Amino acid sequence: MKKIAIIALAALALFGSILPAAPARKMIQVKGSDTMVNLVQILAEEYMGKTPGAAIAVLGGGSGTGITGLINQTCDIANSSREWKPKEIDQAWEKGVSPRFFVVAVDGLSVVVNEKNPLEQLTVAQVGALYRGDVKNWKAVGGSDKAVSLYGRQSNSGTYVFMQEFVLGNKNYSADMKEMNGNAQIIEGLLQDEGAVGYVGVGYLYDQNGGIRKGLKILNISKEPNGTGYLPTDKAAVDSGAYPISRPLYMATNGKPKSDVAQFLAWIVGPEGQSIVEREGFFTVGEGKYKAANDKNFK
Amino acid sequence: MKKRRRDLKEAAIRAFFLTCGVLAVLVLVGIFLTLVTTAVPAFREIRPSEFLLSKAWDPTSPEKAEYGILSMVVSTLMVTGGALLLAVPIGIAVAAYLSDVAHWRVREVLKPVVEILAAVPSVVVGFLGIVLIGPVLAKIFHTGNGLNAANGSILLAIMALPTIISISEDSLNAVPTAYNEASLALGASRWQTLLRVKLPAGLSGIIAATMLGMGRAIGETMTVLMVTGNARAFPHGFLDSVRTMTSGIAIELGEVPYYTTHYYALFAIGLVLFVITFAVNLVADVVLRKYQEREQ
Numbered sequence: 001m002k003k004i005a006i007i008a009l010a011a012l013a014l015f016g017s018i019l020p021a022a023p024a025r026k027m028i029q030v031k032g033s034d035t036m037v038n039l040v041q042i043l044a045e046e047y048m049g050k051t052p053g054a055a056i057a058v059l060g061g062g063s064g065t066g067i068t069g070l071i072n073q074t075c076d077i078a079n080s081s082r083e084w085k086p087k088e089i090d091q092a093w094e095k096g097v098s099p100r101f102f103v104v105a106v107d108g109l110s111v112v113v114n115e116k117n118p119l120e121q122l123t124v125a126q127v128g129a130l131y132r133g134d135v136k137n138w139k140a141v142g143g144s145d146k147a148v149s150l151y152g153r154q155s156n157s158g159t160y161v162f163m164q165e166f167v168l169g170n171k172n173y174s175a176d177m178k179e180m181n182g183n184a185q186i187i188e189g190l191l192q193d194e195g196a197v198g199y200v201g202v203g204y205l206y207d208q209n210g211g212i213r214k215g216l217k218i219l220n221i222s223k224e225p226n227g228t229g230y231l232p233t234d235k236a237a238v239d240s241g242a243y244p245i246s247r248p249l250y251m252a253t254n255g256k257p258k259s260d261v262a263q264f265l266a267w268i269v270g271p272e273g274q275s276i277v278e279r280e281g282f283f284t285v286g287e288g289k290y291k292a293a294n295d296k297n298f299k
Numbered sequence: 300m301k302k303r304r305r306d307l308k309e310a311a312i313r314a315f316f317l318t319c320g321v322l323a324v325l326v327l328v329g330i331f332l333t334l335v336t337t338a339v340p341a342f343r344e345i346r347p348s349e350f351l352l353s354k355a356w357d358p359t360s361p362e363k364a365e366y367g368i369l370s371m372v373v374s375t376l377m378v379t380g381g382a383l384l385l386a387v388p389i390g391i392a393v394a395a396y397l398s399d400v401a402h403w404r405v406r407e408v409l410k411p412v413v414e415i416l417a418a419v420p421s422v423v424v425g426f427l428g429i430v431l432i433g434p435v436l437a438k439i440f441h442t443g444n445g446l447n448a449a450n451g452s453i454l455l456a457i458m459a460l461p462t463i464i465s466i467s468e469d470s471l472n473a474v475p476t477a478y479n480e481a482s483l484a485l486g487a488s489r490w491q492t493l494l495r496v497k498l499p500a501g502l503s504g505i506i507a508a509t510m511l512g513m514g515r516a517i518g519e520t521m522t523v524l525m526v527t528g529n530a531r532a533f534p535h536g537f538l539d540s541v542r543t544m545t546s547g548i549a550i551e552l553g554e555v556p557y558y559t560t561h562y563y564a565l566f567a568i569g570l571v572l573f574v575i576t577f578a579v580n581l582v583a584d585v586v587l588r589k590y591q592e593r594e595q
Contacts, residue, residue, distance in 0.1 A: 147443075155550070164361060178444075178529060179530065194443055
């Protein structure tokens with residue numbers, strides 16, 4: 001008799017815990033880019049903390065996974081760290097999905113050297129040559145006669161892949177590159193090593209007071225030889241695309257975003273979301289063309 | 300009735316302890332089997348000879364994926380060998396000092412201190428390598444940075460020292476006092492006694508201590524990962540940046556796509572590492588046993 005009572009009680013407790021969860025609000029499914037997954041996860045957590053009832057699930061899997069997900073309507077938002085290919089947009093239209101794109105952050109890398117390095121500017125091609133190991137002495141790119149000491153991220157990082165695709169032209173990294181455990185360790189190496197060159201997210205360049213950290217020198221990067229170089233800290237240059245090593249990060253929705261999805265996106269591109277974007281080491285959307293495109297797509 | 304009950308209790312306790320003993324064996328066998336079954340699929344695409352003898356490791360290469368672990372194996376052996384080169388002479392000297400020279404009061408303080416050294420977390424040791432030993436090495440050798448095999452060796456030496464000192468000292472103390480007394484009675488000095496009688500008598504213990512220290516050093520991951528720079532190139536000296544097998548696994552296992560050749564290859568590295576440490580521990584065990592047998 002007692003046993004039955006216990007089982008009944010347990011069953012009741014079980015039901016009690018399941019029932020209220022069932023009719024909860026629909027969960028927003030976000031899928032895609034691995035580069036963005038951490039950022040979006042943090043954004044989602046902060047947003048959920050501030051918005052009662054909001055439920056967001058963020059998955060990685062790569063940009064392609066997210067795009068396929070949106071086309072097959074298995075997710076509400078697709079993250080991609082590249083533009084959609086025309087073929088993918090065609091596929092979407094065929095399935096009755098009309099994707100709209102929002103730039104939520106800009107991924108860009110600064111190329112940094114030790115402050116004792118006299119060099120001021122490099123072209124994208126020269127940075128590529130350094131990291132492929134084709135150039136082993138600073139003299140070959142207009143610097144002083146000193147061996148190049150490469151600092152990079154480990155192959156599990158999105159920045160590693162981004163550099164490889166954008167700057168190295170999809171070629172192998174030099175095997176001599178020191179693979180550091182994070183942006184902070186690269187900075188540590190750059191501060192000590194006079195022959196060093198490293199790439200880090202722009203967020204890591206600042207000290208607590210918002211100035212550039214002492215001991216570092218950020219290189220101007222130009223697209224063409226003898227072209228004008230730009231600094232990654234120059235917001236206008238990044239916004240206009242004049243700074244070459246950057247790319248917009250997209251979130252795409254099916255048609256005009258509705259209710260809670262729209263609120264979430266608006267919050268991300270708003271001041272609160274953008275301050276988190278900056279804190280996580282990405283560039284903000286800024287006031288330029290990305291913002292204009294976003295505004296248009298919200299309507 | 301009472302006796303039966305007691306027998307039952309006895310049997311239950313016996314079974315409990317048997318289970319505990321068997322569990323340790325099961326876990327070891329389980330780990331080994333998991334490693335083997337997960338490592339073997341790697342060789343559907345990688346030739347074993349290429350895996351063991353090629354210097355190039357670049358599984359995520361956009362050009363051609365490379366799976367050669369020779370550079371990592373050599374790096375591991377270099378860092379470990381360097382560590383032993385530093386730790387063994389110092390360790391034996393400290394052990395000899397503690398067992399023969401030191402006043403008992405000094406020993407009472409020094410020995411626990413040495414043992415506490417073993418309790419320092421490896422991340423902390425690694426941090427020491429980054430902020431202290433690295434810059435010092437860079438200054439001395441004018442290499443610009445101290446992220447190299449030498450730094451790793453020094454830190455691993457520090458981490459292997461407590462094991463080496465502690466076990467060597469035990470083995471020196473285990474040398475029968477009769478040996479000591481006989482040697483002194485024959486007119487040998489204390490130095491001669493230590494060098495020619497006690498150290499040879501305790502040699503197997505010292506070798507076992509070295510092997511255990513080596514086992515500790517080979518498997519260490521965090522410290523090495525933090526200070527050796529992890530460049531994939533084949534090392535040409537102690538001032539080169541190196542990537543050991545353990546760091547290689549730790550760096551890449553985190554985000555490798557599951558059930559790919561890359562994933563299986565990381566387990567294959569683990570298997571090679573397991574075989575090496577197993578061999579080292581086995582040798583240590585055999586030597587230690589020989590030494591204990593002789594004592595009896």
